[in-house]
Amino acid sequence: xxxxxxGYYISMIHRHTQICFEREFxxxxxxxxxxxxxxxxxxxxGTTQKYLSEFLAIDKGTTAKAIKKLMHLxxxxxxxxxxxxxxxxxxxxxxxxxxLPLVEEILNAxxxxxxxxxxxxxxxNTLISLQKMASNIKNL
Amino acid sequence: xxxxxxGYYISMIHRHTQICFEREFxxxxxxxxxxxxxxxxxxxxGTTQKYLSEFLAIDKGTTAKAIKKLMHLxxxxxxxxxxxxxxxxxxxxxxxxxxLPLVEEILNAxxxxxxxxxxxxxxxNTLISLQKMASNIKNL
DNA sequence: TTTTAATAGTTGCAATTGCAACTAATTAGT
DNA sequence: ACTAATTAGTTGCAATTGCAACTATTAAAA
Numbered sequence: 520x521x522x523x524x525x526g527y528y529i530s531m532i533h534r535h536t537q538i539c540f541e542r543e544f545x546x547x548x549x550x551x552x553x554x555x556x557x558x559x560x561x562x563x564x565g566t567t568q569k570y571l572s573e574f575l576a577i578d579k580g581t582t583a584k585a586i587k588k589l590m591h592l593x594x595x596x597x598x599x600x601x602x603x604x605x606x607x608x609x610x611x612x613x614x615x616x617x618x619l620p621l622v623e624e625i626l627n628a629x630x631x632x633x634x635x636x637x638x639x640x641x642x643x644n645t646l647i648s649l650q651k652m653a654s655n656i657k658n659l
Numbered sequence: 660x661x662x663x664x665x666g667y668y669i670s671m672i673h674r675h676t677q678i679c680f681e682r683e684f685x686x687x688x689x690x691x692x693x694x695x696x697x698x699x700x701x702x703x704x705g706t707t708q709k710y711l712s713e714f715l716a717i718d719k720g721t722t723a724k725a726i727k728k729l730m731h732l733x734x735x736x737x738x739x740x741x742x743x744x745x746x747x748x749x750x751x752x753x754x755x756x757x758x759l760p761l762v763e764e765i766l767n768a769x770x771x772x773x774x775x776x777x778x779x780x781x782x783x784n785t786l787i788s789l790q791k792m793a794s795n796i797k798n799l
Numbered sequence: 800t801t802t803t804a805a806t807a808g809t810t811g812c813a814a815t816t817g818c819a820a821c822t823a824a825t826t827a828g829t
Numbered sequence: 830a831c832t833a834a835t836t837a838g839t840t841g842c843a844a845t846t847g848c849a850a851c852t853a854t855t856a857a858a859a
Contacts, residue, residue, distance in 0.1 A: 677815085691814085691815075692814070692815045692816080718816065718818075720816080720817070720819090724815085724816085743824075745823070745824050
């Protein structure tokens with residue numbers, strides 16, 4: 520049976536996590552497709568779409584649309600780079616900073632839900648394995 | 660940093676796995692959205708859309724569309740259940756059975772790619788953790 | 800310096816997915 | 830037996846995502 524297949528579980532976890540986020544982030548006007556960008560901008564003020572795409576290993580078109588939405592919602596704003604007019608530095612607005620702790624709380628709650636029934640050792644090992652798998656599949 | 664967040668890796672692994680499958684399954688005329696159903700029908704001949712949706716923890720509308728596509732491609736056919744005209748039992752066609760080993764090979768290759776640099780103990784532990792997380796997030 | 804490459808972002812398209820509203824068939828309740 | 834409720838599956842809609850083609854800007858090569 521393919522129950523031994525990692526992909527089966529990865530896909531299931533991913534889909535249900537997205538469903539949770541979709542439900543939880545609705546109150547801020549955005550969905551599961553934006554929170555990663557929001558958090559990364561919060562933790563790396565001044566980052567660009569290029570860096571976001573690289574760091575999240577996500578298509579640049581997808582990034583462009585997510586940022587567009589976050590800017591339209593006024594959680595993020597962009598400042599054109601003086602020395603290169605192709606790219607802009609991204610920052611959270613005041614409105615964005617206000618919801619940041621709430622967004623983080625949702626992320627933590629979901630993360631904790633995932634970790635239910637895991638001790639610290641298992642948690643650490645799982646993280647290591649996930650990192651390994653992510654790097655294995657990215658460089659394909 | 661949210662690098663310690665499982666979701667970040669889960670999402671990345673999932674997306675890149677889907678990209679692989681999209682590329683590999685193109686030769687059979689289907690994409691990343693059908694293989695799970697195809698495999699589950701192969702291993703459980705006579706299953707129904709209801710069971711598929713439950714087992715894969717996937718929306719029944721999504722299931723309906725995937726099965727429609729697999730039937731249109733003539734990899735799968737449906738036989739109406741005598742005692743309940745609402746549901747149909749699903750089977751692989753001859754054409755479906757022919758590509759089954761090739762599909763399994765692609766799944767195995769991708770699975771092995773994910774497992775690169777993992778020993779057997781780590782592999783087992785990862786599977787257990789994934790199962791745990793899947794069950795944690797499903798019952799939410 | 801002028802032409803060619805590469806880079807950052809944008810946009811349109813198609814596929815996947817979940818949700819909600821729907822149909823048709825079956826079961827339960829009265 | 831008849832009505833109400835449940836169940837299996839279908840369909841339309843919107844959101845996310847990757848891809849390819851595109852623009853505009855910068856860097857490299859001639």
